[in-house]
Each structure stands twice: as structure tokens, then as C-alpha cells.
Amino acid sequence: MYLFVFTILLAVIFYANGTKLVESKDQEIEALREQLEEQKSSVDNVAETTLQEDTFxxxxxxxxxxxxxxxxxxxxxxxxxxxxxxxxxxxxxxxxxxxxxxxxxxxxxxxxxxxxxxxxxxxxxxxxxxxxxxxxxxxxxxxxxxxxxxxxxxxxxxx
Incomplete structure (x- = not known):
């Protein structure tokens, strides 16, 4: 009986830890996606500026x-x-x-x-x-x- 309770307790701890880890990684991925979008828009702005400068x-x-x-x-x-x-x-x-x-x-x-x-x-x-x-x-x-x-x-x- 003690072994069964201990196993369930361990499973709950692993589940809670895993859920927190997945959530933190999801937040990190979302932050990186936002940075990537900012970089893409920055590159587009630089390309447009370069094109305008090359006009003359x-x-x-x-x-x-x-x-x-x-x-x-x-x-x-x-x-x-x-x-x-x-x-x-x-x-x-x-x-x-x-x-x-x-x-x-x-x-x-x-x-x-x-x-x-x-x-x-x-x-x-x-x-x-x-x-x-x-x-x-x-x-x-x-x-x-x-x-x-x-x-x-x-x-x-x-x-």
C-alpha cells in the first residue's frame, strides 16, 4: 500500500514538473518567435532603405x-x-x-x-x-x- 501511494505521489510530482517545464519552453519559443518577427521586419526595413539609397x-x-x-x-x-x-x-x-x-x-x-x-x-x-x-x-x-x-x-x- 505504501509503495502504491509513493508511486502515485511520484507520478503527480513528475506530471507537475513536466507541465511547468513544457509551459516555460512554450513561453521561450513564443518569445523567440516574436524576436524572429522583429528581426524579419528590421531586415525588410534595411532592404527598403538600401533600395531607396541606391535610387541615386x-x-x-x-x-x-x-x-x-x-x-x-x-x-x-x-x-x-x-x-x-x-x-x-x-x-x-x-x-x-x-x-x-x-x-x-x-x-x-x-x-x-x-x-x-x-x-x-x-x-x-x-x-x-x-x-x-x-x-x-x-x-x-x-x-x-x-x-x-x-x-x-x-x-x-x-x-
Missing amino acids: SLVSNEEALSYLENRGFDPAEIINKVEEALISRNTAEEDNELIPYEGMNGPFRINKVKLLNHKWAIASFTDGSFWGDLLVSFEIDEEGKVEVFPEKALLYPQN
Whole structure:
């Protein structure tokens, strides 16, 4: 009789423990599902943002790519040449000649370039404390030499 009662008591304890374990695992699974959904929506947002950013980019502009390819140029090579044409004008002691402002904490230097199409590029510049953007146009001659022309510049106020 004692063995029967002890076995029933043990079965009840195992059942209660098992039920609690299953419930806690179910809650953990549900929390992980919610995290997965959040991550999926985050990835979708990043993909949409990337698509919007690429709207004004040489690599996603079919007409500009066709223009370059019809002239016999490799778009990746042109991107590198334009970036080099802009960044190579950075010097240690003087402002980049394309930037129409004088650096306050040292010379202004171009640090990032993005080609918008086969004729325009936008560049970011800074002197370490102040920063701005520069819109440039460029021409590519038959030999592939790049000539750059500054169009507009914007210097952000320091807060």
C-alpha cells in the first residue's frame, strides 16, 4: 500500500514538473518567435532603405551604365577614377582645391565619394570638426581621363 501511494505521489510530482517545464519552453519559443518577427521586419526595413539609397547611384542607374558601356568604359573603373580624382587632391597642409571653404581646424579633405550618375558625384568633406557636402560634375574624355568641376558646396554649422 505504501509503495502504491509513493508511486502515485511520484507520478503527480513528475506530471507537475513536466507541465511547468513544457509551459516555460512554450513561453521561450513564443518569445523567440516574436524576436524572429522583429528581426524579419528590421531586415525588410534595411532592404527598403538600401533600395531607396541606391535610387541615386551609378550602380543602379541603367541609363548611366549604358552610356558608359556604349563609350567603352567599365563602370567600376570610372567609379575608381572619379574617386581618385577627388581624393587625390587632398594634401597634408592645404585644403582640397575643390572645396570653396577654408578649414578651421586644419585643411578640408574629401573623405567619401558617391557617384550619382555618369556626370555627377557627391562628396563628403571634413577638417575634423566641421563637415560638409560637395556636388561635383565630371567629364570623361575618350582616353578615360577624368576632369572634375565643383558645382555647389554646403558647410554644416557646428552645434
